[in-house]
Amino acid sequence: xxxxxxxxxxxxxxxxxxxxxxxxxxxxxxxxxxxxxxxxxxxxxxxxxxxxxxxxxxxxxxxxxxxxxxxxxxxxxxxxxxxxxxxxxxxxxxxxxxxxxxxxxxxxxxxxxxxxxxxxxxxxxxxxxxxxxxxxxxxxxxxxxxxxxxxxxxxxxxxxxxxxxxxxxxxxxxxxxxxxxxxxxxxxxxxxxxxxxxxxxxxxxxxxxxxxxxxxxxxxxxxxxxxxxxxxxxxxxxxxxxxxxxxxxxxxxxxxxxxxxxxxxxxxxxxxxxxxxxxxxxxxxxxxxxxxxxxxxxxxxxxxxxxxxxxxxxxxxxxxxxxxxxxxxxxxxxxxxxxxxxxxxxxxxxxxxxxxxxxxxxxxxxxxxxxxxxxxxxxxxxxxxxxxxxxxxxxxxxxxxxxxxxxxxxxxxxxxxxxxxxxxxxxxxxxxxxxxxxxxxxxxxxxxxxxxxxxxxxxxxxxxxxxxxxxxxxxxxxxxxxxxxxxxxxxxxxxxxxxxxxxxxxxxxxxxxxxxxxxxxxxxxxxxxxxxxxxxxxxxxxxxxxxxxxxxxxxxxxxxxxxxxxxxxxxxxxxxxxxxxxxxxxxxxxxxxxxxxxxxxxxxxxxxxxxxxxxxxxxxxxxxxxxxxxxxxxxxxxxxxxxxxxxxxx
Amino acid sequence: xxxxxxxxxxxxxxxxxxxxxxxxxxxxxxxxxxxxxxxxxxxxxxxxxxxxxxxxxxxxxxxxxxxxxxxxxxxxxxxxxxxxxxxxxxxxxxxxxxxxxxxxxxxxxxxxxxxxxxxxxxxxxxxxxxxxxxxxxxxxxxxxxxxxxxxxxxxxxxxxxxxxxxxxxxxxxxxxxxx
Numbered sequence: 039x040x041x042x043x044x045x046x047x048x049x050x051x052x053x054x055x056x057x058x059x060x061x062x063x064x065x066x067x068x069x070x071x072x073x074x075x076x077x078x079x080x081x082x083x084x085x086x087x088x089x090x091x092x093x094x095x096x097x098x099x100x101x102x103x104x105x106x107x108x109x110x111x112x113x114x115x116x117x118x119x120x121x122x123x124x125x126x127x128x129x130x131x132x133x134x135x136x137x138x139x140x141x142x143x144x145x146x147x148x149x150x151x152x153x154x155x156x157x158x159x160x161x162x163x164x165x166x167x168x169x170x171x172x173x174x175x176x177x178x179x180x181x182x183x184x185x186x187x188x189x190x191x192x193x194x195x196x197x198x199x200x201x202x203x204x205x206x207x208x209x210x211x212x213x214x215x216x217x218x219x220x221x222x223x224x225x226x227x228x229x230x231x232x233x234x235x236x237x238x239x240x241x242x243x244x245x246x247x248x249x250x251x252x253x254x255x256x257x258x259x260x261x262x263x264x265x266x267x268x269x270x271x272x273x274x275x276x277x278x279x280x281x282x283x284x285x286x287x288x289x290x291x292x293x294x295x296x297x298x299x300x301x302x303x304x305x306x307x308x309x310x311x312x313x314x315x316x317x318x319x320x321x322x323x324x325x326x327x328x329x330x331x332x333x334x335x336x337x338x339x340x341x342x343x344x345x346x347x348x349x350x351x352x353x354x355x356x357x358x359x360x361x362x363x364x365x366x367x368x369x370x371x372x373x374x375x376x377x378x379x380x381x382x383x384x385x386x387x388x389x390x391x392x393x394x395x396x397x398x399x400x401x402x403x404x405x406x407x408x409x410x411x412x413x414x415x416x417x418x419x420x421x422x423x424x425x426x427x428x429x430x431x432x433x434x435x436x437x438x439x440x441x442x443x444x445x446x447x448x449x450x451x452x453x454x455x456x457x458x459x460x461x462x463x464x465x466x467x468x469x470x471x472x473x474x475x476x477x478x479x480x481x482x483x484x485x486x487x488x489x490x491x492x493x494x495x496x497x498x499x500x501x502x503x504x505x506x507x508x509x510x511x512x513x514x515x516x517x518x519x520x521x522x523x524x525x526x527x528x529x530x531x532x533x534x535x536x537x538x539x540x541x542x543x544x545x546x547x548x549x550x551x552x553x554x555x556x557x558x559x560x561x562x563x564x565x566x567x568x569x570x571x572x573x574x575x576x577x578x579x580x581x582x583x584x585x586x587x588x589x590x591x592x593x594x595x596x597x598x599x600x601x602x603x604x605x606x607x608x609x610x611x612x613x614x615x616x617x618x619x620x621x622x623x624x625x626x627x628x629x630x631x632x633x634x635x636x637x638x639x640x641x642x643x644x645x646x647x648x649x650x651x652x653x654x655x656x657x658x659x660x661x662x663x664x665x666x667x668x669x670x671x672x673x674x675x676x677x678x679x680x681x682x683x684x685x686x687x688x
Numbered sequence: 689x690x691x692x693x694x695x696x697x698x699x700x701x702x703x704x705x706x707x708x709x710x711x712x713x714x715x716x717x718x719x720x721x722x723x724x725x726x727x728x729x730x731x732x733x734x735x736x737x738x739x740x741x742x743x744x745x746x747x748x749x750x751x752x753x754x755x756x757x758x759x760x761x762x763x764x765x766x767x768x769x770x771x772x773x774x775x776x777x778x779x780x781x782x783x784x785x786x787x788x789x790x791x792x793x794x795x796x797x798x799x800x801x802x803x804x805x806x807x808x809x810x811x812x813x814x815x816x817x818x819x820x821x822x823x824x825x826x827x828x829x830x831x832x833x834x835x836x837x838x839x840x841x842x843x844x845x846x847x848x849x850x851x852x853x854x855x856x857x858x859x860x861x862x863x864x865x866x867x
Contacts, residue, residue: 189761190761192789193789193815194815311692315695318695319695322699329706349709349710350710353703353706353707353710356703356706357703360699361696361699361700361703364695364696364699365696367692367695367696368692368693368695368696371692372692408702408705411705411706411708411709412705605819
């Protein structure tokens, strides 16, 4: 019964989303305020229905109802309860349902938070969100119904993809999707402004906290995904420029640009049409990511089972949503005038550079991701680009961005009086160069050309972004949450740059063949292999190797990498053993059985790799703090902040 | 004025590329089997039509054969049955069936009613054997070469295209893999 109830709830949700879209867009357009007033009721109803549908599917998973095809394909009676719940988003259909649930949650949040907005504008925002939700619900019901029954029921389930059986799975997709879906809110605000044909500084102020929150979630989600790939998949890397990773990274880059461009629109009424375009782009790239993952157009390790029908549906949806928004943009954007001008050295210029460079970076990632597709359509043969393309092209826009950030932090709004901060800039640069080069050449003997440059830039940003807040704090002035958040996010970026530089330059990677009792020296560490033994898990068998790690004779750790074979899907996964030691990340993976008790073991020593994820969480935390700034919660009657005010999150 | 149309134009271009991408995607959407190129599992299973003789992989050595996983409960299997009969009539390669998680009486009824394309049918009530083969869902068809290696796997109902483009060339030695 429950699956049918869930299916029915989903159909009702579709109808309510249709009403929400209709009343929200037609109401204000025809001037019927009672229609607009009905929107929040539709929002609430839709949210209840979506929650019911999700609840039904979860209860099918928990009660091991293998008559439901989706449950039979993604769970097994031996699967622990925790993963039976997480299996909800283990494959295509359920993860779409999660998407819809999160969109409903964001919509409810917007509906509650929009009490302070002009009613017509709020109705339009919710109406656009209704269109998005309608599209996804229709997609689910038409091509990817998770409630389909099996007749006769499967005696047992096929089990969850073993790669996904890790606590990382439980949190990574929901957080990532929360970020993706959050950009729908920025998109809805942009579309509503274009429908209204009016965009003022208040608009930017309303949009900012939502965008920053979505950005913080996306940052967290990407970091968790990267952490998960490193820790669970045992691929020995944290970023692969895989199409699906890129699909989450492009909206992040454009979203970062949007967060900054919104700051300029909010504070100075500038870059209005550009901000609109970025808001459309950020969400479009989120949608495009969904398309790439689920249509089978690009082959990726993360891909869901490919289905061209789904691809066609999403493509039509993309054309309606993005094409519609961009048409609206071509029509309305020429009407927007930016009120103020600014000088070259002013903060506005730096924000403009930031935007151009971030969008360029997103563009290079985009080109690389779609390169196989484009060369295929032009019949140039199958072409695939990897890190040799992505790493240098990405650096090309990132290095100037970092340098400009260190300088731009000190720039004032409107007037280009950088001369005032000339000394600060110079001193911090000298200190950064000394520290950066010291770090490069002192700690490690070998380095690449860019190593000292990137290390210096990282330290420079760190010092540069801390100077003003520390100065204000010492003079007893208050720090707004906006400034605090911005500082944290920039420090996080600086730490990420330092960590990435260290990892890229100083990683040691070796494959060694070891017999029981044998040792291998890698870097400063010695690894003694104690042999392997069989282990049995709840739904897998494994062999577990034991290695004793020492450094200059002093014991460091005993590590036990595993090789698991899951019973049902017969997939072999490598469970790496990871240990932090003095900032170094030691990673051991069990390779092949070489016979006679000998095993190949992959040893990797990465300095500072954990700092990458810590830095990303610091950035996300900065975003969260900035989004909670009081000025976003005060009534709109407040006059726009005077130009040149100091407390700018930006 | 026109510069505001640039994003729309670029997007139109992208939509065309994506549309072409979808048209080509069925070629890529194959779920690769980890068993490809590996030895087919050894088995010795009850014979559906002839209880006196088990179906044994050892007896199949030295010949090409198709290993077809099916069940009377599976819609796609009924869909592909006509194709299997054609393959049987062509007489190029024998088909060994694996009746997966099924009722013997129903399966026998199915074969009498629709025709029997199989050289022999092994039964797998528990589903253990299908697990050995890494079956993803019925119907599924494996092509096994005379050395006992799995050289090709087709997921879903067998189609004439798969037969002429993938299976026939391999069996007749036109494509590497018959070594």
